[in-house]
Amino acid sequence: MQDVILQLDAVSKSFDGKKILKDFDLEIKRNEFVTLLGPSGCGKSTTLRIIGGFEKPDGGRVLFEGKDITSLSPDKRNVNTVFQKYSLFPHMSVAENIAFGLKLKKKSKQYIDDKISYALKLVNMTSYAQRKPASLSGGQQQRVAIARAIVNEPKILLLDEPLGALDLKLRHEMQRELIKIKKEVGITFVYVTHDQEEALTMSDRIVVMNKGIIQQMGTSKSIYDEPQNAFVADFIGDSNIIDGVMKKDYLVQIQGVDIPCVDEGFGRDELVDVVIRPEDLVIVAEAQGYIKGMVVSIIFKGAYYEIKVKAGEYEWSVQSVNPAQIGAMVGLTILPDNIQIMHKPLSEDAEVTKEDE
Amino acid sequence: MVERVKDFISRFYLALIIVFLYAPIAVLIVLSFNDSRSRVVWGGFTLRWYQVLFSNHQIMDALWTTIGLALLSAGIATLIGVLAALGIQAMRRRGYQVMMMFTNIPMLNADIVTGIALMLWFVRFMPLGFTSVLLAHITFNIPYVILSVMPKIKQMNLSVYEAARDLGAGAVYAFFKVLLPQLMSGIVAGFFMAFTMSMDDFVITYFTKGAGVNTLSTMIYGELKKGIKPEMYALSTLIFVTVFALLLVVNFLPKKKEKNL
Numbered sequence: 001m002q003d004v005i006l007q008l009d010a011v012s013k014s015f016d017g018k019k020i021l022k023d024f025d026l027e028i029k030r031n032e033f034v035t036l037l038g039p040s041g042c043g044k045s046t047t048l049r050i051i052g053g054f055e056k057p058d059g060g061r062v063l064f065e066g067k068d069i070t071s072l073s074p075d076k077r078n079v080n081t082v083f084q085k086y087s088l089f090p091h092m093s094v095a096e097n098i099a100f101g102l103k104l105k106k107k108s109k110q111y112i113d114d115k116i117s118y119a120l121k122l123v124n125m126t127s128y129a130q131r132k133p134a135s136l137s138g139g140q141q142q143r144v145a146i147a148r149a150i151v152n153e154p155k156i157l158l159l160d161e162p163l164g165a166l167d168l169k170l171r172h173e174m175q176r177e178l179i180k181i182k183k184e185v186g187i188t189f190v191y192v193t194h195d196q197e198e199a200l201t202m203s204d205r206i207v208v209m210n211k212g213i214i215q216q217m218g219t220s221k222s223i224y225d226e227p228q229n230a231f232v233a234d235f236i237g238d239s240n241i242i243d244g245v246m247k248k249d250y251l252v253q254i255q256g257v258d259i260p261c262v263d264e265g266f267g268r269d270e271l272v273d274v275v276i277r278p279e280d281l282v283i284v285a286e287a288q289g290y291i292k293g294m295v296v297s298i299i300f301k302g303a304y305y306e307i308k309v310k311a312g313e314y315e316w317s318v319q320s321v322n323p324a325q326i327g328a329m330v331g332l333t334i335l336p337d338n339i340q341i342m343h344k345p346l347s348e349d350a351e352v353t354k355e356d357e
Numbered sequence: 358m359v360e361r362v363k364d365f366i367s368r369f370y371l372a373l374i375i376v377f378l379y380a381p382i383a384v385l386i387v388l389s390f391n392d393s394r395s396r397v398v399w400g401g402f403t404l405r406w407y408q409v410l411f412s413n414h415q416i417m418d419a420l421w422t423t424i425g426l427a428l429l430s431a432g433i434a435t436l437i438g439v440l441a442a443l444g445i446q447a448m449r450r451r452g453y454q455v456m457m458m459f460t461n462i463p464m465l466n467a468d469i470v471t472g473i474a475l476m477l478w479f480v481r482f483m484p485l486g487f488t489s490v491l492l493a494h495i496t497f498n499i500p501y502v503i504l505s506v507m508p509k510i511k512q513m514n515l516s517v518y519e520a521a522r523d524l525g526a527g528a529v530y531a532f533f534k535v536l537l538p539q540l541m542s543g544i545v546a547g548f549f550m551a552f553t554m555s556m557d558d559f560v561i562t563y564f565t566k567g568a569g570v571n572t573l574s575t576m577i578y579g580e581l582k583k584g585i586k587p588e589m590y591a592l593s594t595l596i597f598v599t600v601f602a603l604l605l606v607v608n609f610l611p612k613k614k615e616k617n618l
Contacts, residue, residue, distance in 0.1 A: 075523070
């Protein structure tokens with residue numbers, strides 16, 4: 001019933017004896033915007049390269065519209081890639097770059113010219129057709145790279161951290177534009193990034209990866225609001241992740257204090273990970289808070305203050321629109337809805353790994 | 358005041374260098390048009406020596422041998438050198454270093470050693486002649502090609518190869534269409550370098566040529582034993598002008614390309 005365009009079936013891949021992907025399963029539906037999100041080395045780029053045909057998996061199969069394409073070379077796949085480093089052909093003009101794939105397909109001159117002007121219009125680069133890539137800015141080069149890929153009308157467009165080299169403002173602009181392009185051309189996008197904000201903004205579905213396995217899959221909202229383990233919680237947005245004890249349904253004990261929550265179905269006195277987003281913590285007078293601590297630092301972030309409150313051994317991160325006094329004793333409260341309880345990880349792979357970047 | 362003196366000294370020094378470098382060549386060029394066999398008396402302007410030069414079969418033969426040899430050896434060395442450079446680049450670190458060392462040795466090695474060594478080798482397997490000189494020239498030209506192509510290979514953006522494959526190009530097409538053009542400036546530079554090295558060479562040619570084959574340099578050397586003839590000035594002038602023109606072309610071409618951007 002579901003229109004699956006691409007399926008990875010138990011794909012595994014090692015480099016130099018190190019397992020990058022472990023029995024990786026993924027289904028991508030037609031016209032979906034899927035983002036593979038994770039820290040560097042999590043296997044997301046390798047996954048993309050396997051879909052593109054640049055790497056051959058050690059085991060497992062890649063199915064495209066139901067057909068096994070595992071050993072098909074990149075030029076025979078109905079898939080195009082937008083590379084991280086743009087990879088435009090430096091000795092060709094913008095128009096020649098875009099025409100490259102079409103010429104190989106032996107399209108008529110008229111068809112190619114029409115396609116070039118259509119694609120340049122789509123990426124807002126109409127007046128640049130005769131320029132050489134070296135004379136373009138990073139953002140412009142990336143637009144050309146996108147145009148070059150989509151004129152071939154691939155069934156799937158693969159994007160490997162395409163905005164990674166751009167500055168923040170340009171990145172936001174390009175994010176909006178990518179969504180617009182996606183709507184216009186109506187092809188499946190598989191997007192790879194380590195930028196969680198980018199993933200949350202653009203995707204229909206996010207696949208959070210770490211150490212070659214999928215940690216969680218779902219919409220932006222479900223991933224942000226209901227992380228399934230500490231890795232996801234830590235990777236997506238800022239989080240306070242702290243040990244807790246589930247006293248009974250709807251009651252969790254953190255730092256010796258019983259706090260009402262909305263979670264049920266855990267074992268009595270089960271050790272759990274508790275995730276609380278910094279924006280969900282509210283600073284109140286010391287006596288009124290569940291948790292009492294001292295303000296140790298405050299940083300102005302523009303839209304809010306980032307405040308660190310030390311309670312016991314743990315430093316809580318709080319986002320507040322009101323400043324606080326360093327050294328002051330304060331209380332922290334939280335609504336039951338905003339507490340996310342997670343089972344302790346069973347395997348080492350699911351554990352929180354700090355990102356190096 | 359001090360500034361002006363400094364300025365004067367630096368200009369004077371520069372002028373001195375240029376004079377020392379180019380005055381002898383200028384004298385040579387002037388003498389080639391001198392209508393007198395004397396080296397100190399100006400006998401008026403003439404093109405006589407050029408006429409004599411072009412009607413001398415021996416010299417003309419040597420000229421064509423030199424040019425043919427330079428073109429052939431540079432062409433073949435470029436082909437081998439580019440392939441070698443690609444292969445060396447693909448090696449692991451250890452092999453890469455060893456190969457680059459082997460590449461550098463022939464360039465640093467004294468020509469006379471290379472010349473005698475090659476001669477001994479050739480004498481064992483083939484009669485000395487045009488073929489042996491050609492092989493010798495190819496041999497010493499390959500390192501120059503490798504060294505001028507190598508930096509281009511290092512700079513080369515390999516991901517464009519994947520991009521080409523991604524857009525539907527086969528492996529061979531992608532190589533010729535997007536990888537080779539990136540190396541082109543290095544390849545052209547390597548070819549010209551090899552060409553001039555071959556034109557220029559005396560020692561190695563002298564030892565490997567055998568009887569009957571003469572390049573310009575070996576022929577001029579032979580002629581000198583009989584005394585300097587004015588047509589030699591004419592010949593040297595022509596060689597200098599040719600090399601100078603080549604140099605201008607090589608330096609001018611890349612700039613023109615950049616303007617096109």
